[in-house]
Amino acid sequence: xxxxxxxxxxxxxxxxxxxxxxxxxxxxxxxxxxxxxxxxxxxxxxxxxxxxxxxxxxxxxxxxxxxxxxxxxxxxxxxxxxxxxxxxxxxxxxxxxxxxxxxxxxxxxxxxxxxxxxxxxxxxxxxxxxxxxxxxxxxxxxxxxxxxxxxxxxxxxxxxxxxxxxxxxxxxxxxxxxxxxxxxxxxxxxxxxxxxxxxxxxxxxxxxxxxxxxxxxxxxxxxxxxxxxxxxxxxxxx
Amino acid sequence: xxxxxxxxxxxxxxxxxxxxxxxxxxxxxxxxxxxxxxxxxxxxxxxxxxxxxxxxxxxxxxxxxxxxxxxxxxxxxxxxxxxxxxxxxxxxxxxxxxxxxxxxxxxxxxxxxxxxxxxxxxxxxxxxxxxxxxxxxxxxxxxxxxxxxxxxxxxxxxxxxxxxxxxxxxxxxxxxxxxxxxxxxxxxxxxxxxxxxxxxxxxxxxxxxxxxxxxxxxxxxxxxxxxxxxxxxxxxxxxxxxxxxxxxxxxxxxxxxxxxxxxxxxxxxxxxxxxxxxxxxxxxxxxxxxxxxxxxxxxxxxxxxxxxxxxxxxxxxxxxx
Numbered sequence: 001x002x003x004x005x006x007x008x009x010x011x012x013x014x015x016x017x018x019x020x021x022x023x024x025x026x027x028x029x030x031x032x033x034x035x036x037x038x039x040x041x042x043x044x045x046x047x048x049x050x051x052x053x054x055x056x057x058x059x060x061x062x063x064x065x066x067x068x069x070x071x072x073x074x075x076x077x078x079x080x081x082x083x084x085x086x087x088x089x090x091x092x093x094x095x096x097x098x099x100x101x102x103x104x105x106x107x108x109x110x111x112x113x114x115x116x117x118x119x120x121x122x123x124x125x126x127x128x129x130x131x132x133x134x135x136x137x138x139x140x141x142x143x144x145x146x147x148x149x150x151x152x153x154x155x156x157x158x159x160x161x162x163x164x165x166x167x168x169x170x171x172x173x174x175x176x177x178x179x180x181x182x183x184x185x186x187x188x189x190x191x192x193x194x195x196x197x198x199x200x201x202x203x204x205x206x207x208x209x210x211x212x213x214x215x216x217x218x219x220x221x222x223x224x225x226x227x228x229x230x231x232x233x234x235x236x237x238x
Numbered sequence: 239x240x241x242x243x244x245x246x247x248x249x250x251x252x253x254x255x256x257x258x259x260x261x262x263x264x265x266x267x268x269x270x271x272x273x274x275x276x277x278x279x280x281x282x283x284x285x286x287x288x289x290x291x292x293x294x295x296x297x298x299x300x301x302x303x304x305x306x307x308x309x310x311x312x313x314x315x316x317x318x319x320x321x322x323x324x325x326x327x328x329x330x331x332x333x334x335x336x337x338x339x340x341x342x343x344x345x346x347x348x349x350x351x352x353x354x355x356x357x358x359x360x361x362x363x364x365x366x367x368x369x370x371x372x373x374x375x376x377x378x379x380x381x382x383x384x385x386x387x388x389x390x391x392x393x394x395x396x397x398x399x400x401x402x403x404x405x406x407x408x409x410x411x412x413x414x415x416x417x418x419x420x421x422x423x424x425x426x427x428x429x430x431x432x433x434x435x436x437x438x439x440x441x442x443x444x445x446x447x448x449x450x451x452x453x454x455x456x457x458x459x460x461x462x463x464x465x466x467x468x469x470x471x472x473x474x475x476x477x478x479x480x481x482x483x484x485x486x487x488x489x490x491x492x493x494x495x496x497x498x499x500x501x502x503x504x505x506x507x508x509x510x511x512x513x514x515x516x517x518x519x520x521x522x523x524x525x526x527x528x529x530x531x532x533x534x535x536x537x538x539x540x541x542x543x544x545x546x547x548x549x550x551x552x553x554x555x556x557x558x559x
Contacts (some may be wrong), residue, residue, distance in 0.1 A: 008350030012336060012343075019338040085332040089393070092297045092328040093351040094320045231300040235260070235291075 001102075002182045005095045009103025013077070017111060026072065027111060031065045031119040038062065040140060047132040054138040059148060061169065061195035062120055066156035067187040070112035073074075074163025075180025078233070079170045088234055097228050101164060101221070107155065107162045116152045147206055154213040155191070159184045161220025165227045171236065250275045250401050250432040251296065256305035258295055265291040269305070269457050273449075275400075276430040278423070280447035281436060284434070285552055287453045289436045290331070293403050296434075309377045310400040324352065327399035333390035337379035337410040341370055341389050344378060347398060352397035360396055368392035368422060384415025391422055402426065405436045420446065444542040458549045466545045471516050474538045475521060477507040480531035485509070489528055493520045508538070 017023045038061055081087040090100070124145070127136050163178040170176035193199045251273040258265040266288030273279045283289050294300045296309055298319040307314040308324035335344050345364060348356035368388040375382065378389060385406060394402055404423070408416040423446055428434060439441050443450050444463050448542045451460040459466055483489060486507060490499040495517030498510040511517035514537045523533050 002353060004350050004353055008347050011350075012339065012347045015343060016336060016338050084337075085330070085334040086336055087297070087334075088330050089328070089334040089348075089390070090351065091299055092326075092330075093397075094324045094353070095349060095351050096320060121281060230298075233295060234299045 001096070002099055005093075005099045006103045008178070009090075009095070009100055010106045013088065013104065013107030014110070017107070023073065023076075025053060027069055027115055029113055030069050030072075030117040031055075034062060034064050034068075035119060035123055038124065041125055045135060047134040049135075051138070051198065054141075056202040057195050057197065059120075059123075059139060059144045059195070060117070062148065063151055063155055063191035063195075064188040065119060066152045067159050067184045067191065068181065069115060069219065070108040070156045071159040071163040071180040072161040072177050073108040073169050073186035074105070075121065075176040075183075076173055077164055078167035078228070079176045080167075080173045080218055081172075083173055084234055091230050091234065097220075097225055097230075101224055101228060103104065104153055104164055105160045105221075105224075106159070107227045108163070109156055109216050112156045112160075113153050116156070117149075120148055120152075134204075143203075143206075144201075145202075150210065151213070154210065154217060155187055156216040157188060158213060158220055161217065161224045165220070165224045168233065179190060241468065248311070249273060250277070250310060251279075251434065252308045253296070253456070254306045256295065256307055257303050258291055258300065259303045264288075264455055266453060267456050269453065270462055271403075271451055271457065273432060273434065275432050276427075277449065278433045278435060280435050280443035280444055280450035281453060282437060282450055282546060283453035285438075285532050288455055289453055290405055292453065293328065293405050293434070293436055297326060297403060298322050304381065305319055324397070325399060326401045326403065327394035327397055328403040328405060329390050329394040329405065333386040334436050335378040335386055335393075338377060338406050340375050340377055341365070341381070341392075342374040344389060345393055349396050354397055354474055361400075364392040364395045364551070366436075367395055367425065369418070382415070383549050384418060387411060391419070395401055395426075399420065401430070401432045401434060403434045403436070406438065407435070408437070408439060408442060416442075440543040440546050452546060452549055454550060454553050458507045458553070461546075463542045466542070467539070471510050475511055475514060475518055476502070476538050477509065477521065477525070477535050477537060478504075479506075479525070479532040480533060481527070483507070483525075483530055489524055490521070493517065493524055495520065 018028075038059065080085070081090070106234065124140060127139055131139070162183045166183060167176045168180045170179070190199070194201050194205070249272040252272075253272070254270050256269045257267045269288075269292060281289050281292065288439045291300065296307060296314070298314070301316070302314070309322050312318045312322050312325070314322065331464060336347070339347070342365075344363060345361045346357060349360055354360045362371075365374055368391050370385070370388055370392055372557060374386065381389065391404075391407065394404075407423070408419050413418065420442065422431065423435070427446070435443065435447060447463070449460065449462050450466070452458045484504065486499065486501070490496050490507070495511050495513045496509050497512055500508050502508050509517065509521065518535060518537070522532070522535055525535075
């Protein structure tokens with residue numbers, strides 16, 4: 001594995017994101033949509049309801065951000081290069097499949113995790129500063145904050161491998177992005193079920209979920225690597 | 239730049255009975271040839287003949303169905319893919335540049351993918367070689383098609399490749415841009431870079447290539463353009479006189495080196511000759527002695543296009559039967 005080649009793919013992707021207004025706005029708009037519901041809940045509830053909030057895990061709802069944002073980015077990554085004719089020149093360089101995929105995955109992971117953390121931090125700051133103190137103390141619990149911090153990159157990585165796999169097998173960037181968004185829905189459903197207490201948010205569930213996600217992340221890289229077929233990508237056959 | 243790094247003995251590229259099939263469809267079949275280091279080799283053929291697929295197979299992008307090849311000293315095997323790609327560079331038909339990135343950023347990305355030492359210096363060299371130093375900080379989307387081709391060529395030069403594959407480097411370019419690209423290829427030839435040039439433009443191959451091969455799924459012929467002309471076409475002399483000759487049959491029949499003659503549509507005479515250097519003086523002398531008023535005597539030269547069309551039309555004729 002050459003980290004210089006991984007870095008080359010990563011830097012190129014980040015430069016392209018920066019200069020593509022559509023990608024930047026999509027990356028920022030989605031997270032703020034997910035903020036609306038928790039903000040309404042926090043500022044609408046009276047302080048007397050703080051006791052009830054203490055037994056909910058509504059902040060985990062924001063784990064939908066690392067599930068959705070990188071999936072769309074990742075689903076665009078390979079098929080777009082193929083459509084623009086930039087894939088073939090890259091594949092004729094010594095870059096290995098895993099180096100290329102890791103560069104692509106990191107390029108989707110880094111901004112997605114940063115955006116998720118920034119949005120989450122902004123939300124926590126808003127609650128701490130503007131919510132009723134009893135509501136704020138009911139919401140701002142360390143186990144939930146820790147869960148958010150730890151699960152964000154793991155969920156994002158899973159979404160990214162799904163997205164890149166879809167991208168490597170697609171022939172149309174728009175279809176790939178739609179499929180990428182769809183593929184992130186099961187993850188969003190699970191985080192929502194936990195947030196709304198349908199699945200109990202216990203320590204055991206957290207450990208089990210983390211183990212499952214780590215396994216899925218490892219498996220995802222392998223599946224993506226298998227789906228990435230130079231010949232198919234270049235010729236459209238196989 | 240030193241273009242002969244290692245493995246300079248033997249052929250730069252040796253291909254033996256290489257075949258690629260996609261299911262029922264044969265892209266190319268039983269293709270064999272060798273290219274020496276420093277040679278400019280033209281690979282010609284009609285659309286769908288398998289030229290680009292051959293380049294892709296030799297660049298390790300697709301696996302051949304059968305046959306073997308040695309590229310820059312390495313057998314064409316999956317385990318050698320990375321090392322082969324390190325020793326070659328490919329300029330595809332479409333430049334495939336990152337349009338939002340600048341010229342220098344595009345080159346930097348590829349310098350890192352090739353892990354070239356001292357990338358800044360190498361990028362400067364490549365920019366200078368392609369005449370792009372002034373445009374280094376321009377976004378690629380702002381460049382003309384000709385300039386984009388130049389950037390793609392600069393990108394291919396970054397790694398100082400032993401073999402450079404150029405796939406239709408002048409496709410879609412205007413005459414001025416084509417001339418620029420030809421100039422760059424001439425410069426590369428002078429520096430001893432082995433070039434595998436895929437092209438539709440026969441005059442381009444004739445002008446640039448030491449040898450050419452004509453592919454039409456199978457390899458139809460290979461050789462120096464002059465050899466191919468001699469192989470396929472009889473040499474001939476064309477004679478124009480002010481007035482028709484009284485008895486051309488008797489005049490031409492006895493001359494050394496003249497095998498046959500015919501009258502052409504414009505009142506001239508076309509002589510099929512075995513050795514023009516013997517036949518031409520003898521014909522001139524005989525015409526003058528016979529009192530003919532000679533306007534011109536010239537050797538007819540067939541172009542590479544004639545060779546190409548002869549072979550491809552022959553193939554088409556066979557496939558229609």
